[in-house]
Amino acid sequence: MQIKTILSLALISFTIVACGANTELKKETASRIAMPAFMVERTIATNGMTLNAWERMHNRREPATIYIEGDGFVTKAIKDGSEQYLSNPTPENPVALHLASRDLSNNLAYLSRPCQFIKSPEEKGCNASYWLERRFTPEVLDAYQTALNDISSRYGVNGFHLVGFDGGANIAAILAATRGDVLSLRTVAGNLNPTVNQHMVLSDDSLSAINYAPTLSRIPQHHFVGAADEVVTPGYYHSYRQNIGQSDCIHYSLIQDADHTHGWVDKWPELLKLTPQCGTVHDDLPPLPETNYGDYYKGKGAGDYRKGMTKPRYSK
Numbered sequence: 015m016q017i018k019t020i021l022s023l024a025l026i027s028f029t030i031v032a033c034g035a036n037t038e039l040k041k042e043t044a045s046r047i048a049m050p051a052f053m054v055e056r057t058i059a060t061n062g063m064t065l066n067a068w069e070r071m072h073n074r075r076e077p078a079t080i081y082i083e084g085d086g087f088v089t090k091a092i093k094d095g096s097e098q099y100l101s102n103p104t105p106e107n108p109v110a111l112h113l114a115s116r117d118l119s120n121n122l123a124y125l126s127r128p129c130q131f132i133k134s135p136e137e138k139g140c141n142a143s144y145w146l147e148r149r150f151t152p153e154v155l156d157a158y159q160t161a162l163n164d165i166s167s168r169y170g171v172n173g174f175h176l177v178g179f180d181g182g183a184n185i186a187a188i189l190a191a192t193r194g195d196v197l198s199l200r201t202v203a204g205n206l207n208p209t210v211n212q213h214m215v216l217s218d219d220s221l222s223a224i225n226y227a228p229t230l231s232r233i234p235q236h237h238f239v240g241a242a243d244e245v246v247t248p249g250y251y252h253s254y255r256q257n258i259g260q261s262d263c264i265h266y267s268l269i270q271d272a273d274h275t276h277g278w279v280d281k282w283p284e285l286l287k288l289t290p291q292c293g294t295v296h297d298d299l300p301p302l303p304e305t306n307y308g309d310y311y312k313g314k315g316a317g318d319y320r321k322g323m324t325k326p327r328y329s330k
Contacts, residue, residue: 040104041131044068044111051115053124058164060157063144066126067161068111074170077197078121080162081114084180084203086130088145103145104130109275110179113202116282121171125161127182128154143217149181150208150220155188162189173197180246180274181205183237184223190233191226198290199235203246203274206237206254224257231261234290240272263292 045055045068053068071078086103114124128144129135136142144154162174175198178186183204190196206223208214223230239251251266258264267288271277278285 037102037104037131037133040106040108041066044108044131047108047111047115048124051117051122053114053122058125058161060160060164061153063128063140063154063157064132065128065157065161066131067123067165068114069123069165070121071123071165071169071171072120075172076121077173077175078123078165078169078171079114079117079119079175079177080165080186081110081117081122081124082158082176082178082182082186083108083110083124083126083130084182085149085205086127086145101142102129102132102135103127104132107275109202109278110177110182112279113177113179113282116279117286118283119175121169123165125158128157147215147217148220149216150184150188150222151217152219152221155185155192155221158185158189159193162193162195166195176200177202178204181208184208184221187223187230187235188221188226190235191223191229196233199230199233200290201235201237202278203240203243203272204237205246205250207250207257210250210253224254227258230264231258232263232292234263234292235265236288236290237264237266238272238278238285239266239268240274240277241268241270242273242277245274263290265290 044066048055048068051070053070055066055068058065058067083105086105088100088103108126111124114122127149129140129142130145132140141148144151148154165171166174173195174193176186176190176196177200178184179202183201183206186199186201187204187206190199205211208216208220208222209224237251237254239248240246241248248268255264255266265288267285269277269281269285272281
């Protein structure tokens with residue numbers, strides 16, 4: 015019995031050490047992505063949370079482009095087909111950081127999500143709920159408000175162009191709707207309506223971009239949707255777009271050979287040339303996915319989707 019206990023404790027200790035070492039390796043990888051782009055690492059303390067940042071700031075009194083990372087590595091499949099929540103959300107592939115490294119903007123910053131790139135985050139007081147059910151709650155959004163205010167005052171920037179990947183798109187959109195200094199919004203494989211995902215359990219006070227539709231309809235924005243994305247399918251963009259309603263500021267591109275994490279980085283310098291702007295009307299949508307999302311397109315829960323539904327109208 016004593017031997018089994020010793021072995022169990024040894025296994026737990028080995029797992030903790032291995033997870034910590036893995037996080038250190040991921041952080042080193044991130045630094046190697048940022049270094050050739052002359053992005054310098056620092057941490058931003060915000061309301062009890064710490065956000066990792068990599069920055070390149072050259073010109074005061076100019077806008078800054080801010081990239082916000084996705085949800086990260088939070089679950090893994092196990093043999094019985096279920097999912098297991100992991101103890102560290104640091105992404106295996108920091109897509110938003112890769113995209114930032116291809117951006118030639120004079121003022122540039124990448125922001126992680128809470129608890130990412132931290133060795134043993136729960137030991138550092140970072141509650142796992144902030145990468146699981148509370149990833150979109152008001153206190154998380156407040157942390158990003160504080161981070162943008164910090165960047166603005168530290169470097170003297172006069173506005174922000176926001177870019178969000180995956181769940182970072184939802185955060186970027188809410189920031190765009192609630193701040194007066196956001197000049198444009200771009201998203202890549204963006205989860206702009208987390209309520210579409212019936213498998214994502216979120217707390218009741220979680221925030222969604224579609225709750226800010228009236229303001230977002232006036233923000234210049236361009237959304238990049240992966241045609242082969244099986245994680246955030248075109249249905250997420252459909253839901254967001256239909257909830258926004260009439261607007262000539264919202265545009266999208268359907269990228270045929272891109273899935274959720276692949277097919278973006280090499281194309282990003284060209285995609286960046288599609289400047290978000292108001293004025294040109296896009297009255298079409300990406301092809302509907304095969305999955306029936308029903309009334310999730312309206313943000314109201316399950317229901318029947320009919321292929322012959324009326325096409326939404328847009329302002330001209």
